[in-house]
Amino acid sequence: MGSYIEVRAKGEKQMTRIVLVTAAAMATLCCEMPSSQAQSYGNAPWCAVANQGGGDVVWDCQYQTMQQCAPSIVGGNRGYCNINPAYVPPQGAAPLYRRKHPYQPHQQ
Numbered sequence: 001m002g003s004y005i006e007v008r009a010k011g012e013k014q015m016t017r018i019v020l021v022t023a024a025a026m027a028t029l030c031c032e033m034p035s036s037q038a039q040s041y042g043n044a045p046w047c048a049v050a051n052q053g054g055g056d057v058v059w060d061c062q063y064q065t066m067q068q069c070a071p072s073i074v075g076g077n078r079g080y081c082n083i084n085p086a087y088v089p090p091q092g093a094a095p096l097y098r099r100k101h102p103y104q105p106h107q108q
Helices: 004-032 066-074
Strands: 037-040 048-051 056-063 079-083
Touching: 048 066, 056 066, 066 079
Parallel strands: 037 056
Antiparallel strands: 048 056, 048 079
């Protein structure tokens, strides 16, 4: 029978092997997984994001307001309304967000 140090070193080597094998397996699985397919169309501030199943998502970006978007989602699609992350407003257009109160610097 080996000393405590030999047994501990042997256990640490086994644990290191287990961790490395697990990490390699996880890396292989992650690289092999297909990414979800996303389709997008339209250039408006709001999108109806619908889950088509199997990881497929459709971004229907043709809505100017959230109120215009909501009926397409409530109508049975599995999804939600979201701000279009790729929206490019026409030049000279008003910003999407306005401050409700003007900025007032802190006075001491």
